Amino acid sequence: MASSDWELVQRSQAGDHEAFRELVERYQRKIAALALGMLRNREDASDIVQETFAKAYTNLDRFKGDSALYTWLYRIAFNLCVDHQRRDSRHTTVPLEVDERGGSPLPLPEGEPPRDDPFERTRDSEIRRQLDEAIRSLTPEHRAVILLREIEGLSYEEISHVLQVPKGTVMSRLHYARRQLQTLLRGAL
Amino acid sequence: MSERVMRCEDAAPLLDGFVDAELEGATLIDVARHAAACTSCDATLQELIALHETLGGHGRADADSVDLSGLWRSLEPQLVQADARRAWRRRLRTTPVWASALAIAASALFFLSPRTAAPPQSVATQVARRPNQAFIERIDSEGGRFELRRDRKNGTMLIMVSATGDDLP
Numbered sequence: 001m002a003s004s005d006w007e008l009v010q011r012s013q014a015g016d017h018e019a020f021r022e023l024v025e026r027y028q029r030k031i032a033a034l035a036l037g038m039l040r041n042r043e044d045a046s047d048i049v050q051e052t053f054a055k056a057y058t059n060l061d062r063f064k065g066d067s068a069l070y071t072w073l074y075r076i077a078f079n080l081c082v083d084h085q086r087r088d089s090r091h092t093t094v095p096l097e098v099d100e101r102g103g104s105p106l107p108l109p110e111g112e113p114p115r116d117d118p119f120e121r122t123r124d125s126e127i128r129r130q131l132d133e134a135i136r137s138l139t140p141e142h143r144a145v146i147l148l149r150e151i152e153g154l155s156y157e158e159i160s161h162v163l164q165v166p167k168g169t170v171m172s173r174l175h176y177a178r179r180q181l182q183t184l185l186r187g188a189l
Numbered sequence: 190m191s192e193r194v195m196r197c198e199d200a201a202p203l204l205d206g207f208v209d210a211e212l213e214g215a216t217l218i219d220v221a222r223h224a225a226a227c228t229s230c231d232a233t234l235q236e237l238i239a240l241h242e243t244l245g246g247h248g249r250a251d252a253d254s255v256d257l258s259g260l261w262r263s264l265e266p267q268l269v270q271a272d273a274r275r276a277w278r279r280r281l282r283t284t285p286v287w288a289s290a291l292a293i294a295a296s297a298l299f300f301l302s303p304r305t306a307a308p309p310q311s312v313a314t315q316v317a318r319r320p321n322q323a324f325i326e327r328i329d330s331e332g333g334r335f336e337l338r339r340d341r342k343n344g345t346m347l348i349m350v351s352a353t354g355d356d357l358p
Binding site: 020053061175 | 205209237244274
């Protein structure tokens with residue numbers, strides 16, 4: 001039976017690296033999704049994932065289990081992303097529809113069959129480009145709330161924990177961000 | 190049983206919560222009833238659902254493209270360092286308070302005590318006690334009086350003396 005997060009945290013606090021490795025494997029993709037959504041750059045996202053877990057391990061003694069581990073990890077990742085954007089104001093991003101590692105197309109959303117139709121592929125790529133631009137046009141706070149809700153599926157309560165803002169603020173940010181995206185993606189959806 | 194009638198202006202701010210399943214049961218039902226009868230609110234709901242599906246599908250696919258294959262290899266040395274720092278912090282925490290206070294006080298004494306250029310008294314005393322010393326020269330300077338003496342064993346020595354010519358202890 002798989003150990004609970006809290007059990008793994010306690011073992012990690014005692015210096016058990018294998019337990020921490022299990023936590024890393026459990027949450028690395030989720031953190032990557034948030035980081036990539038925030039920074040729109042794969043290499044930066046990969047760095048943020050590493051920094052997040054390194055910081056989490058260093059501060060593991062402070063985690064008391066009063067919130068879910070993943071909301072705590074998200075909070076660390078979000079703060080690192082904001083710091084990264086501030087630090088690197090000359091931030092250059094590579095559009096995500098083009099793979100900067102070799103030009104191969106990005107994988108399709110999970111569960112979707114491969115698209116043989118060139119028209120479908122072009123349309124998919126176009127939606128991705130527009131989506132990328134639309135998300136990038138949001139402020140980090142609005143971007144985070146959209147990513148945590150739409151991609152990670154966090155509840156309003158959990159998002160308020162991650163971003164350290166009241167639930168009402170989460171709701172208003174989400175409403176605003178969605179309207180922005182709908183305006184920018186009109187015709188693509 | 191009376192049914193509440195919801196208007197568009199009441200429903201509009203609740204549509205996000207409806208899509209996210211964040212409304213309470215009764216409100217959820219009221220919004221659903223309203224949307225079923227209102228083409229405008231129903232269209233807004235459909236747009237929100239389409240946005241959710243587009244963002245969710247593409248976001249997850251993008252995340253899968255982040256290369257995390259070397260993550261643990263890069264992370265593990267950092268964990269070892271963190272363990273060392275944590276052990277050091279724990280050790281500090283378990284050090285008795287009096288020991289820390291003593292160490293701080295000793296450091297303060299060392300760094301804050303006035304520094305005077307003391308003459309090499311031990312050498313002077315040692316040399317002054319030896320019988321076979323030959324006086325070479327007396328030097329008067331602003332800082333005091335010195336004598337240059339020749340010692341059989343130790344060679345030529347500079348010794349600080351008092352105004353009367355006695356060796357200083």
